[in-house]
Amino acid sequence: MKESKDFFWPSYVDLMTALFLTMLVLFVLSFKRFKDKEVSLQVANKQLNVQLQEKRKLDEIKAALKRLESDYFIYNQRYKRYELNFPVTFAPQSAVLPADAQTPLVKAGRFLLSQMKALETNDNVQYLIVVEGRAAKDMRYPASDPRNLDGPAVRQLSYSRALAVIRLWEQAGLRFPSNLEVVAAGSGFRGVGRYVGAQEGLNKRFIIQVQPKIGSIGK
Numbered sequence: 001m002k003e004s005k006d007f008f009w010p011s012y013v014d015l016m017t018a019l020f021l022t023m024l025v026l027f028v029l030s031f032k033r034f035k036d037k038e039v040s041l042q043v044a045n046k047q048l049n050v051q052l053q054e055k056r057k058l059d060e061i062k063a064a065l066k067r068l069e070s071d072y073f074i075y076n077q078r079y080k081r082y083e084l085n086f087p088v089t090f091a092p093q094s095a096v097l098p099a100d101a102q103t104p105l106v107k108a109g110r111f112l113l114s115q116m117k118a119l120e121t122n123d124n125v126q127y128l129i130v131v132e133g134r135a136a137k138d139m140r141y142p143a144s145d146p147r148n149l150d151g152p153a154v155r156q157l158s159y160s161r162a163l164a165v166i167r168l169w170e171q172a173g174l175r176f177p178s179n180l181e182v183v184a185a186g187s188g189f190r191g192v193g194r195y196v197g198a199q200e201g202l203n204k205r206f207i208i209q210v211q212p213k214i215g216s217i218g219k
Contacts, residue, residue, distance in 0.1 A: 057125060061127075064116070065082070065210055068082050068115055068208075072086075073112070079192055079193040081193075081207055082210065084108060084207075088101040088105070088204060089201075090161060092138070093157065095160035109172065125213075126181065127180050128183065128213055129181065130185050130208070131185065132158075132208075133157075133158040133159060133206055134186075134187055134203045134206070135157055135186075136204045137189055148189070150188045158186030158187055158188050161186070161206070162186055162206060165206060191207075
């Protein structure tokens with residue numbers, strides 16, 4: 001009987017040791033999985049908070065831009081952009097702002113500035129205001145006529161028209177905050193959402209685009 005007990009005892013110890021090691025390994029693996037899951041949840045929660053902040057900021061921007069709809073600006077639902085709500089008719093091949101358009105343009109600029117100042121300026125979000133000038137084709141000539149080709153001269157003309165608006169605002173004392181970058185652009189005879197046919201002359205206008213700069217939200 002003694003030999004039997006001596007034989008059984010080492011086997012029992014080995015078994016208990018193996019079970020302990022197995023439980024220890026399972027505990028370590030479970031703890032690691034738990035910690036990995038915890039880190040994953042923390043990362044997901046952080047990303048969710050960032051997305052929530054971005055959505056709130058985009059909702060604020062959308063609400064602020066909504067206030068642009070007025071006697072000065074109109075929202076083009078089809079192309080998701082704001083346009084001047086009154087025509088500006090230039091002389092052919094000229095970038096000189098018509099005298100009768102200068103006062104309305106200054107008022108539009110002041111209105112734009114006041115609405116943009118309503119946005120929070122302490123959240124490091126930056127905005128890009130693009131004044132896009134356009135040119136209208138001469139409908140007395142076919143589209144293939146050299147006078148209706150979208151060349152460098154036409155692009156320069158439309159750009160100069162947009163630049164004339166910004167220069168007018170500067171002369172009127174309009175100073176946009178540092179978080180608002182105002183740039184001029186010219187699309188010539190091109191650009192999305194041009195008027196066609198009998199409405200070709202309406203392309204002598206400016207399109208005002210206001211967008212938050214990519215990467216500046218959620219910082």
